[in-house]
Amino acid sequence: AAPTGSGKTVILELALLRLIQQHGNQACRAIYIAPTKASTAHDQALCAERAADWSSKFAAFGLKCEQVTGDTDTLGLQVLRHSHIIVTTPEKWDAITRRWQVHCLCNAIRDESDCLQQIDEVHVLNGQRGATLEVVVSRMRATHDMIRCLAVSATIPNACDISEWLYESSSERATSRPALLLEFDNSYRPVPLEKVVLGYAPGNMSSFLFDRSLDQKLLDVILRYAEGGPTLIFCSTRKAAQQAAETLCPVGADASSGSTYVQNRKLSALVLSGMAFHHAGLSLSDRQAVERLFSQGSVAVVCKCTTSTLAVGVNLPAHLVIIKSTKGYANASYTEYTSLDVLQMIGRAGRPQYDCSGTAVILTTNDMCDHYERMVTGKEAIETQLRIDFAYSLHKQLCEHLNAETSLGTIKSIADALKWLQSTFLYTRIKTNPRYYLAALGDSRDGYLDVAQVCRMLKAHRYAVCRVFYSCLHTTNVHAVLGQLMTKHCLQLETMLAIKNMGRALDLEQILGIVTRAKEFEEFSFHPGEKKFFNSLRRNSSIRFPVKGKC
Incomplete structure (x- = not known):
């Protein structure tokens, strides 16, 4: 357990080197479980980035590193039989190991005399995806008696519980010792980080209006904490990032970047004032231009969307990081950020090459102040998501x-x-x-x-x-x-019960109705501009089973 930016990735790499030293480059096998879900193209790109980085680093030792994420097909898994380092996600590894006997990859892993399982950001156990991670780790340990586990996390108060869970291998848990636990405080972070949580009364405002009202607070926060350094502001949506940048347009007006060509007209006007916004809706050249100008100091403030390009994916270190509202917009609703999201965002504060300190400011509602104070100070205990509460x-x-x-x-x-x-x-x-x-x-x-x-x-x-x-x-x-x-198909119980009880006299429309009401589709939502298209499609005379009502 260690604070963000203290070098936990290096620990994972040192463990791989130790594995090579002990078992040779051909006998070693490691599984790296990434904290990202890989349900989007961007998350898959993050896993690809890790796989590419380690492929280049460990190629000199004769090791082959491969990525196994949501876009990896069955044929690709056959190639992984001879891979030494596997980069994957909890959800993908769960899907693979649920079909343990049919994948030669898993059979090869199971037959190895020693195997290293690396769990990055193990504190995601406290989030919605924690149950999958927990079960995957337990499954691997049950299948492979000699597997070694290395888990890294942010500072948490009950790291000893994770140590007990990852007990040393033995025939019975009762006779095993807890795993070795090493905890590091903030003094190990190369750039000290000040964390500030500011609460505001939302009144009768909705989450959207409260988020919008925080734009008026940004200038005061920047003047108080930026100390003349670059500022990175995380916003909940693309539109919110652009609106925040337009609200702050006067800030950094002395910066000169008029010679840089930017395709987006609104972005171009903001860049002239030392301001910019950054999200996946921009062209690749515009995103790269914003990143380059920010690193050069030509742009003083960048407002960045968290929903499309996550904090873990772009190298935009800043002196000051501001999280504007702690609710992100996903699946047509606002929900609180997970601890992983928050810690990744504030980890961008403090530039090792330029700063002797960094500051992260979280803007939230009054009733959530204590929650985020505990989170950023490492006082929030991790609870299981296999819990028996509801x-x-x-x-x-x-x-x-x-x-x-x-x-x-x-x-x-x-x-x-x-x-x-x-x-x-x-x-x-x-x-x-x-x-x-x-x-x-x-x-x-x-x-x-x-x-x-x-x-x-x-x-x-x-x-x-x-x-x-x-x-x-x-x-x-x-x-x-x-x-x-x-x-095999990762179905939920309710879906399987509905299929089991369908009966034999159903027509195609009734079957489609049961399938489309499955719990598995609850996470899907309309993208911007899609409702109009689907409503027009619904009224098309060629549709065999039109849906009643509006999208």
């Missing part, structure tokens, strides 16, 4: 993963299921913080809580997971086939 969360996470382990043969009995649960971060946090999980189940008692008690309580509360917990043992051929299909 039926929906449990139904969405634990059911599917229990079924996957059953289909893979990891779980063959109730005893195996309990043993698997003991290998999860959920088990560690239940022991450490029982009140949090008991209260979620409506139980106010204190004290120790083991996994068997949790399962009995879940059954008493009639949670959906109980049905899967017992029925996913595939007592009949029908259950086995359904469970395996659910695992």
